[in-house]
Amino acid sequence: MARRYSDFDQENIPLSNYTSQDGYDDREATTESGNGSSSYHDTGNTNGQSGEESEEDVRAALYGASPKIDFFIRLWNGPINATDEPPSRIGSFLRIEELPEKFNKRYSRRFKIGCLSLYLALWFLLVYRITIPYLTVPPVVIGEPDTEVKAVSCTGDSEFWRGRNGACGLNGEYCPSFNTEKDIVIRCPALCDRDSFVFSYVPVGDKQIKYRSFVVGGGKLDSDSELLTHPYRADSSPCGSAVHAGLISPFRGGCARIRYTGAKSWFPSKKGSYGTGQSIEFPSFFPSSFSFKNLISPNSSSHVTHCYDPRFMVLILNIILGVPVVFFASGAVAFWVINVVGFWTICLATDPPRDVDPSDPGSFASLISLSLQRFLPSVFIMYVLWHSSVKRTLSNSRKVSRQLGGETSIAFSPLSRVCFWYPFTWLGVLNNVTFDRLPVDRLTSSDLQRVETLISVTILASVIFSCAIYQAYAIWLSGRFRGYLALYGSFIIGLALVSCIPNLSLRIHHYILALLLIPGCATRGRVALSFQGILMGLFLSGAARWGLASIAETFVALNRDDPLGSVLPPEFIGFDNSTGLLSWQEPNVTLSNSAKAALEKFDAISLLINDIERFVGNIAGVNLRELFQMVPELKSSIDSSLKSGFKDDAGNILIYIRIGRKILLDQVYSDFSKAAILKWPSGEFTNSQPGLT
Structure with missing residues (x-):
């Protein structure tokens, strides 16, 4: 009978029939018939018939009923002469x-x-000599013993920005000082053109950012100033921003010097280097920003060690x-x-x-x-x-x-x-x-x-x-x-x-x-x-x-950091420009017992103005006119924006307001609403769209 493969190729073939390296049982070994044909016949045939006769018997037994049946039988059983040959050697080589x-x-x-x-x-x-020093030896600025080099990831570091949706606390107290101008040298790994992407929705004003590098504003500065770039919003990825500015290669990584530049009234979108595209636009004020400077002064002999990613x-x-x-x-x-x-x-x-x-x-x-x-x-x-x-x-x-x-x-x-x-x-x-x-x-x-x-x-x-x-x-x-x-x-x-x-x-x-x-x-x-x-x-x-x-x-x-929807925030009612009162109410939805129990844990309302927490309380409204005057840094940002920031045709600046819930003791936040837009000083108010952030 003609030899066939078992389902998982486990039949035993005498070792005398083939040679093999690696001690591997080669199922393609064949024994040639006397006429030099290359078909594979069973050396164990004991019925006295030739290999060709045995093959005919198999064909007669399996095939011949009808063409359709023959097709399905052949499909199910495979070919009579099964083949699975290894790649042969290339004659020209x-x-x-x-x-x-x-x-x-x-x-x-x-x-x-x-x-x-x-x-x-x-x-x-x-490989050890190339890789291990980069991972274990801290980079230093030779010639500047007081300057620390901070190794950060492509997405950033909590020392630069704590996170989103109130993570910086009331008036940004947990994030870097907004009024201190200081230099920081960072070391970024390679591939930050892609690894600085955000894969959960991040609110920037009334936009939701996802599947792109989180870089707000910035861009190369063409003038011969001390700074090399326009300001980036302070919560931008520092390494992603450095790649966007063309100061760090996405293939080798590198080091860059950051200068915090305080509050800015507008962050326009700018084209980036290395194919990073346009940065994110934010047409309003933000209490902190940074720009890039020369890593080393032009006439200095200083240099940074272990800077490039190998x-x-x-x-x-x-x-x-x-x-x-x-x-x-x-x-x-x-x-x-x-x-x-x-x-x-x-x-x-x-x-x-x-x-x-x-x-x-x-x-x-x-x-x-x-x-x-x-x-x-x-x-x-x-x-x-x-x-x-x-x-x-x-x-x-x-x-x-x-x-x-x-x-x-x-x-x-x-x-x-x-x-x-x-x-x-x-x-x-x-x-x-x-x-x-x-x-x-x-x-x-x-x-x-x-x-x-x-x-x-x-x-x-x-x-x-x-x-x-x-x-x-x-x-x-x-x-x-x-x-x-x-x-x-x-x-x-x-x-x-x-x-x-x-x-x-x-x-x-x-x-x-x-x-x-x-x-x-x-x-x-x-x-x-x-x-x-x-x-x-x-x-x-x-x-x-x-x-x-x-x-x-x-x-x-699977949700990552996207909104969960388990605890809904309040809903804005509207803004009264004559009194300055921004009011809100509980959402008109029927809650399950588990949702009610979860809601009861939140004991305060949190209000974000331009993505920074500015109000925490347990009342159903807040006077924005008073709030704008009570917080000196907020008042200064609004006044500066009215002078030199982004304004509409009527001379109004845009202020983005989101509302959520907070557990005061544990500093835990619920989901926030999408941003409502307040045009100031006219007081025109556009309520938030349905959805959470």
């Missing part, structure tokens, strides 16, 4: 392709292990040094070396799971601890993936034919591993530079309402579907279609059951997507090499950066 085999035959196993160990040790030491240098070095391992070593060695290197490249260079302050030794220790916490389970998963899927694709398997007493072998192409599996693996490892820059976030219904997200998701889904169809055909050709159909059927059923768990939402993180799709890429060939490479890279990116996040998450976790 045959001499290069033969180098690994010649190297393996010439040198002993002990010598090769020694060479690999020495190579890996030198590789480690080189992550791309480390990345390029690792990619180059990994090529010889992938080319010369066995599939198993290449798999483990590259995946381990890729994991730690993410953790220490390209996308660390936590920020490191080199002035705090504990922060680097915490990074290593967190990375090790994620590394050990990732190694176990890689072990399972290797034995269940990747081993078949990546091993140095070969096809051997017996012809007239001799043997002809078609060996695995090492260049195919280098040209297909290896670069696609790094493409997945660099997920934060490649796929994360697409306008796709969490695939929630609200995210899919964005046109650019819907287009990107459609394209990605089309690519994945096309790849799935191709791989399904490749698995069918290999005779294992039924087994994989059962496997993926169980995957679908499992996902459906998880999605039905109450109060949880199914979340297919990209590392989970990789785990689901890698088994379907367990075929030989260049296409399978490419698919497995990119999927393994995505697994490493997810596991190293975010950990093995849950496949089912609560709606609160």
